[in-house]
Amino acid sequence: MLEIKNLAKAFDERVIFKDMDLTINDGEVLSIVGPSGIGKTTFLRILAGLLPADRGELILNNEPLNISGDRQGAQVGVIFQDFNLFPQYTVKENITLAPQLVKKMTKNEANSNAEELLNNLGLTEQTNQYPFQLSGGQKQRVAIARALAMKPGILAYDEPTSGLDAGSTDRVIKVIQHLKEQGVTQLIVTHDLPFAQAVADQTFDFGTDVSRGGSL
Amino acid sequence: MDYIVQILPSILGGLKMTLGVFVLTLIGSVPLGILVSLALRSDIYLLKWVMNAYVWIMRGTPLLLQIVFVYYGLSLANIMTLPRFEAATVTFILNYTAYFAEIFRGGIQSIPDGQYDGAKVLGLSKLQTMRKIVLPQVLKIVMPSVGNEVVNLVKDSSLVYVIGLGDLMRAGNIAASRDVTLIPYLLVGLVYLVLIAIATIVQRRMERKMNYYR
Numbered sequence: 001m002l003e004i005k006n007l008a009k010a011f012d013e014r015v016i017f018k019d020m021d022l023t024i025n026d027g028e029v030l031s032i033v034g035p036s037g038i039g040k041t042t043f044l045r046i047l048a049g050l051l052p053a054d055r056g057e058l059i060l061n062n063e064p065l066n067i068s069g070d071r072q073g074a075q076v077g078v079i080f081q082d083f084n085l086f087p088q089y090t091v092k093e094n095i096t097l098a099p100q101l102v103k104k105m106t107k108n109e110a111n112s113n114a115e116e117l118l119n120n121l122g123l124t125e126q127t128n129q130y131p132f133q134l135s136g137g138q139k140q141r142v143a144i145a146r147a148l149a150m151k152p153g154i155l156a157y158d159e160p161t162s163g164l165d166a167g168s169t170d171r172v173i174k175v176i177q178h179l180k181e182q183g184v185t186q187l188i189v190t191h192d193l194p195f196a197q198a199v200a201d202q203t204f205d206f207g208t209d210v211s212r213g214g215s216l
Numbered sequence: 217m218d219y220i221v222q223i224l225p226s227i228l229g230g231l232k233m234t235l236g237v238f239v240l241t242l243i244g245s246v247p248l249g250i251l252v253s254l255a256l257r258s259d260i261y262l263l264k265w266v267m268n269a270y271v272w273i274m275r276g277t278p279l280l281l282q283i284v285f286v287y288y289g290l291s292l293a294n295i296m297t298l299p300r301f302e303a304a305t306v307t308f309i310l311n312y313t314a315y316f317a318e319i320f321r322g323g324i325q326s327i328p329d330g331q332y333d334g335a336k337v338l339g340l341s342k343l344q345t346m347r348k349i350v351l352p353q354v355l356k357i358v359m360p361s362v363g364n365e366v367v368n369l370v371k372d373s374s375l376v377y378v379i380g381l382g383d384l385m386r387a388g389n390i391a392a393s394r395d396v397t398l399i400p401y402l403l404v405g406l407v408y409l410v411l412i413a414i415a416t417i418v419q420r421r422m423e424r425k426m427n428y429y430r
Contacts, residue, residue, distance in 0.1 A: 084334030
């Protein structure tokens with residue numbers, strides 16, 4: 001379960017958002033929607049630990065997350081819009097690298113974990129390929145597998161349907177639903193309203209459900 | 217032909233010196249260049265400033281002057297007296313470190329921020345991110361420029377003649393002025409061309425090896 005309490009962020013004097021309160025239950029899929037440039041990605045980067053928040057709390061499975069932008073560990077799995085796969089590593093190496101370096105898994109453990117995830121996401125054939133050899137949809141699923149390999153408390157997607165055609169979007173919906181059935185808690189930042197409604201249990205409108213303006 | 221056979225031993229002796237300076241400079245300056253490039257991007261202002269000044273001085277003054285300064289200057293100033301070969305090698309390493317640092321700095325800058333973000337959300341430390349994610353990609357990017365510097369280094373090594381080291385160029389010089397002929401120079405030129413050809417082949421192979429991804 002992720003609890004967001006009174007979260008706020010400003011750049012210099014400009015308040016991007018404040019008074020953000022939200023709870024996502026275990027196994028739930030939540031979409032955060034709103035037009036481009038409204039601060040959704042800023043929120044996602046705070047959740048990911050890449051940006052500091054100015055105020056508030058993030059509590060994941062009863063453990064407070066560091067919001068100073070200097071977080072250790074991989075409690076939040078992130079699927080970036082550009083995926084940010086490591087180009088010099090194969091699909092499998094992308095997935096096994098962090099578990100070995102950070103979670104100190106043995107190579108065998110990391111490998112069998114990765115094989116299971118690749119199988120689960122229909123990527124068995126791509127195991128030894130490099131990111132440049134994959135389609136956009138495949139890259140996205142590799143990014144999902146890479147994030148899941150760290151056993152995060154929540155999976156967060158940044159605009160997962162941007163640049164995808166209708167067929168690929170359907171595939172993303174299926175993947176998200178498939179993970180939901182397995183109990184993965186997921187948060188999706190998107191401006192694609194039909195997609196958000198198709199995939200989510202709960203929708204949070206970043207345009208109207210947070211305050212902005214004034215001072216912190 | 218007989219003449220070539222006659223002067224070959226001294227030319228090869230010079231080649232040994234040239235290769236010595238070349239290999240030691242490469243071994244010293246590439247790793248140091250990587251470290252200085254990281255220091256150039258450091259958050260510690262003083263470190264960054266000192267490294268910028270170092271790069272400025274090393275790139276801003278002739279290598280010839282630097283060699284003379286380290287060999288004669290430090291001795292005259294009673295700071296230290298280095299033997300010729302050590303003085304030359306230390307100067308070459310210091311000089312080439314600055315060039316390699318600039319090359320690596322450019323390479324590091326060209327890595328997209330997303331790579332750092334990707335590594336950070338997976339919990340990788342800064343050191344792990346540098347070692348496992350950034351530097352392998354940087355090496356591929358900088359390889360053509362590094363190859364260029366290596367070719368320059370082979371030829372620059374001839375500057376050690378200024379402090380009387382018996383390198384390839386000096387061996388040719390001695391034979392040419394003793395025997396009043398241009399043949400030693402032609403031979404020396406040929407040896408340099410062979411060295412550059414080998415360096416180029418090695419560089420191309422390394423580039424091809426790193427080209428397995430895009």
